[in-house]
Amino acid sequence: MTTSNVKTALSVNLNKIALLRNSRDGNYPSVVHHAQVCIDAGADGITVHPRPDQRHIRPQDARDLSALLKQHPALEFNIEGNPFAGPADNGYPGFVELVTELCPHQATLVPDSDDQLTSDHGFDLRISGESLKPIIQALKERGIRVSLFMDPDVEQIALAKEVGADRIELYTGPYAAAWGSDQLEDIYQLHHAAAQYAADIGLGLNAGHDLNLDNLGKYATIPSLLEVSIGHALTVDSLAMGMSNAVAAYREVLQQ
Incomplete structure (x- = not known):
């Protein structure tokens, strides 16, 4: 495997903490507390x-977390x-409006629709490229880095550069689903090639979806991997390990 000395950041997705909170009235468990x-x-x-x-x-969770992260300027x-x-009529202001x-x-x-259980394609x-261009430009004018959720397809990645993205996030669901099968190496190599191409054309690289303590180590050997976003598996691991220990375990894998 090819390794890289690029530090891969761990961004913890807190959706599942909010999902548990929403099963009852009130604010328990607190998303902000678990972010801290x-x-x-x-x-x-x-x-x-x-x-x-x-x-x-x-939306209010996002606002509260934004305030919390302003107290930690080194974090993203x-x-x-x-x-x-x-x-939407329920108070959702619109994605671009909130961002x-x-x-x-x-x-x-x-590119997820309202009826999707979770994100499942790039x-x-x-x-959608022409429709995305003005959105990407407007966000970048506000000083916001823009990443596009993408499959490991070099032709599509080239278009991501053309529409103005700063980074791509490779969708790792198929990689995770292939773990332990004879399809894994082919999928890994596909992601490796896509990552190299992204680097060659000046796009930063993120990755996420169904990465866990078993499959993350191999994936993290992909060169120039700047960030992984992990929520579901880390939250599940927290049930047995505690959240602090789970975060530490994922960081340890990324640092190896």
């Missing part, structure tokens, strides 16, 4: 994905979501 636990344990950043149906992270706040999601209000360090644009920029 992650920060104290050494996380490099916090990620949230506020969807229009508010199934987990709500990443808000991800569908850039075409507009305002423009809060000006996080990074906005990760994801952008097809042959279809």
Whole structure:
């Protein structure tokens, strides 16, 4: 395997803490409290994905976390979501509107629809590229780094550069699903080649989806990997290990 001396940052996605909170009235467990636990344990950043149906992270959570992260200027706040999601009657202000209000360090644009259980594919920029261009430009003018959620397809990655993205986030769901199978190496090599191509054309590289303590170590050997965003598996591991220990365990894998 090829290794890289690029430090890979761990951004903890707190959606599942909010999902648990939303199963009851009140604010328990607190998203902000658990963000602070992650920060104290050494996380490099916090990620949230506020969807229009508010199934987990709500706009006020994003505002509260933005205020918290301003107390930790060395850490990053990443808000991800569908850039075409507009305002909703339930108080959701629209994705671009919320990101423009809060000006996080990074906005990760994801092509997910309201009826998707979770993000499960990257952008097809042959279809949405022209619509994304003015959104990307407007966010960058606010000083927000823009990352596009992408499959490991070099033709699509080339288009990501053309529409103005700063980074891509490679969708790692198929890699995780192939763990332990004879398909794994082919998928890993596909991601490796896509990562190298992204670096060659000047795009930063993030990755995320279903990465866990078992499969992260191999994936982290991909060169120039700047950031992984991990939520579901880290939250599950926290049930057995405690959140501080889980964050430490993921950081240890990334530092090896």
